[in-house]
Amino acid sequence: MLENDFLLLGGRKFKSRFFVGTGKLPSPAIIKDIIKESGSELVTVALRRVNFEDREHNILEYIPESVVVAINTSGARNADEAIRIARIAREAGCSNFVKIEVIHDMKYLFPDNDETVKATYVLAKEGFVVLPYVLPDFIIAKKLEDAGASAIMPLGSPIGSNQGLKTKELIEIIIENTTLPVIVDAGIGKPSHAAEAMELGAAAVLVNTAIATSEDPVMAAKAFALGVEAGRMAYIAKMREEQKLASASSPLTGFLR
Amino acid sequence: MSFFEVIQKYNIDFKSYEDNLSLEDIKKSLYKEKKNEFDYLNLLSLKAQNFLEEMAREAQKITFQYFGKTIQLYAPLYISDYCTNSCTYCGFSALNKIKRQKLTLEEIEENAKEIAKTGIKHVLFLTGEAPAITPMEYLLDTVKILKKYFSSISIEIFPMDVEDYKILSEAGVDGLTIYQETYDREIYDKIHLAGKKKDYLYRLDTPERGAIAGFRRVNIGALYGLADPVKDAFFSGLHAKYLQDKYIDTEISISFPRINPAEGNFKPVFHLDDKRFVQFICALRLFLPRCGITISTRENARMRDNLIGLGITRMSAGSKTSVGGYKYENLPNQFEISDNRSVYEIERVIWQKGYEPVFKDWHQF
Numbered sequence: 001m002l003e004n005d006f007l008l009l010g011g012r013k014f015k016s017r018f019f020v021g022t023g024k025l026p027s028p029a030i031i032k033d034i035i036k037e038s039g040s041e042l043v044t045v046a047l048r049r050v051n052f053e054d055r056e057h058n059i060l061e062y063i064p065e066s067v068v069v070a071i072n073t074s075g076a077r078n079a080d081e082a083i084r085i086a087r088i089a090r091e092a093g094c095s096n097f098v099k100i101e102v103i104h105d106m107k108y109l110f111p112d113n114d115e116t117v118k119a120t121y122v123l124a125k126e127g128f129v130v131l132p133y134v135l136p137d138f139i140i141a142k143k144l145e146d147a148g149a150s151a152i153m154p155l156g157s158p159i160g161s162n163q164g165l166k167t168k169e170l171i172e173i174i175i176e177n178t179t180l181p182v183i184v185d186a187g188i189g190k191p192s193h194a195a196e197a198m199e200l201g202a203a204a205v206l207v208n209t210a211i212a213t214s215e216d217p218v219m220a221a222k223a224f225a226l227g228v229e230a231g232r233m234a235y236i237a238k239m240r241e242e243q244k245l246a247s248a249s250s251p252l253t254g255f256l257r
Numbered sequence: 258m259s260f261f262e263v264i265q266k267y268n269i270d271f272k273s274y275e276d277n278l279s280l281e282d283i284k285k286s287l288y289k290e291k292k293n294e295f296d297y298l299n300l301l302s303l304k305a306q307n308f309l310e311e312m313a314r315e316a317q318k319i320t321f322q323y324f325g326k327t328i329q330l331y332a333p334l335y336i337s338d339y340c341t342n343s344c345t346y347c348g349f350s351a352l353n354k355i356k357r358q359k360l361t362l363e364e365i366e367e368n369a370k371e372i373a374k375t376g377i378k379h380v381l382f383l384t385g386e387a388p389a390i391t392p393m394e395y396l397l398d399t400v401k402i403l404k405k406y407f408s409s410i411s412i413e414i415f416p417m418d419v420e421d422y423k424i425l426s427e428a429g430v431d432g433l434t435i436y437q438e439t440y441d442r443e444i445y446d447k448i449h450l451a452g453k454k455k456d457y458l459y460r461l462d463t464p465e466r467g468a469i470a471g472f473r474r475v476n477i478g479a480l481y482g483l484a485d486p487v488k489d490a491f492f493s494g495l496h497a498k499y500l501q502d503k504y505i506d507t508e509i510s511i512s513f514p515r516i517n518p519a520e521g522n523f524k525p526v527f528h529l530d531d532k533r534f535v536q537f538i539c540a541l542r543l544f545l546p547r548c549g550i551t552i553s554t555r556e557n558a559r560m561r562d563n564l565i566g567l568g569i570t571r572m573s574a575g576s577k578t579s580v581g582g583y584k585y586e587n588l589p590n591q592f593e594i595s596d597n598r599s600v601y602e603i604e605r606v607i608w609q610k611g612y613e614p615v616f617k618d619w620h621q622f
Contacts, residue, residue, distance in 0.1 A: 026611055049615065051617040081622070085622075088620065104506035106507065106547065209322070
């Protein structure tokens with residue numbers, strides 16, 4: 001583990017830069033082992049799935065108190081619904097971390113960036129730590145900064161697709177130009193994708209489907225956490241960028257030094 | 258373009274289509290990444306049974322990828338069996354001389370409490386088609402009561418115009434179930450002897466009106482046994498695709514109900530055997546990866562248990578198909594229940610299969 005490398009988010013220090021989404025898991029109880037093995041300190045939970053009246057089926061019961069639960073607004077089709085879901089969650093005793101997910105396209109499940117900005121503006125004013133999930137768009141990232149977002153969560157590729165960083169160039173532009181932490185969310189299918197995002201300078205990575213639909217979600221989560229850590233180390237070590245041509249490790253002109 | 262215009266584009270002789278189909282064609286369709294409607298039709302063919310195991314494996318893989326290891330549970334609540342339609346296959350047909358029931362609001366609440374005790378959070382309430390007896394006011398009162406006990410409310414009632422659906426949607430109904438029964442227009446006309454339901458086109462456009470009105474989920478389907486099953490499976494799949502493409506913010510799901518003996522002693526003309534039934538479910542999954550597939554207690558326990566993981570995403574549990582059946586016994590059923598297990602028993606089976614039974618997947622505002 002890297003010492004003294006923390007991610008600051010919503011006034012909290014996160015040692016782990018690996019976040020976990022909890023949809024599609026084969027059982028709510030398994031999240032406990034996923035957290036334990038991966039060291040994740042932030043998980044997202046869809047309010048629509050939280051069964052407050054039924055302890056056995058309530059995933060919140062299985063998440064240790066030290067871990068931040070960001071409610072996600074899954075199911076919201078516009079800003080107004082996302083705002084209402086966030087408020088219901090807070091009233092129900094959830095934390096003030098909220099991942100805004102506004103989707104009204106059931107085919108690719110792409111987020112609606114405009115509605116997300118609107119919801120961010122309202123919820124940030126109400127004191128929420130807003131983590132907006134967006135299609136990577138530099139202009140939107142700047143608008144989200146102004147709206148009071150605590151991070152930007154651009155997608156790597158469509159949710160659940162495991163295709164990795166198809167939007168790499170766009171994410172890089174956002175990373176270079178925003179002061180906010182950039183958390184790559186959606187489409188991360190392998191630990192190597194997670195490492196790649198971190199090498200680019202992402203502040204964290206969120207993974208869900210690839211873990212939930214693996215044969216062994218606990219081991220998969222650990223693999224992703226290691227990928228995230230490796231990528232982070234590479235980023236901090238400022239490893240050299242790729243070059244188009246080979247460069248000899250023993251230069252021919254070395255004798256001139 | 259309406260879905261009827263889509264149907265008209267396909268002038269298929271299903272029998273000769275199958276005759277001309279080679280195993281090679283089917284295999285190609287099975288492993289093609291993006292399947293078109295003819296790939297789907299190939300997978301529905303009798304010859305495709307040669308690849309049933311492969312189809313099942315693919316269906317399992319895709320379902321897992323799109324839905325994870327989860328099965329969403331719901332329960333139906335019949336609140337009235339008054340009906341002005343005469344559908345030859347239905348236990349609640351106006352022609353059946355049964356004692357009709359309509360639950361009072363108190364009785365609805367009693368039944369809701371019974372269902373809620375089992376942990377069920379998604380409820381589907383049903384009526385026959387008798388708007389004079391179950392008017393909008395009564396439906397809205399029902400929604401108000403059910404909201405106290407459930408996080409998601411769906412309806413399976415008589416078809417309405419967009420405006421009326423909007424009223425229900427705004428009141429808190431988030432799902433609509435409406436079956437075409439059969440896409441074969443001639444047969445449709447023969448089995449719907451009288452009543453508003455006789456209007457094939459109005460019924461065909463109903464799911465669309467629901468999507469326009471803002472329901473989050475629209476569930477369609479054909480009732481197997483009424484007409485050529487391949488034709489009905491083909492057009493119901495196309496209908497789902499049409500709705501998915503046109504109403505991108507609506508979750509479309511599909512059911513494959515097979516006729517079983519109801520009160521009217523209807524003898525199905527066509528038979529969809531178990532093997533073909535499973536094949537149809539797998540074929541639909543391969544054609545429409547993200548489409549929900551609902552299975553009711555019309556199917557028996559063995560079939561239902563084995564379908565977990567093979568494409569289905571939603572199951573009813575602990576169902577009663579008589580009016581107010583959760584509180585009152587020995588009443589006429591709309592259809593015979595083949596899986597009488599309790600919600601708890603079904604929940605255990607789902608866990609044993611390594612899946613999570615999802616009780617709650619929506620949160621009312």
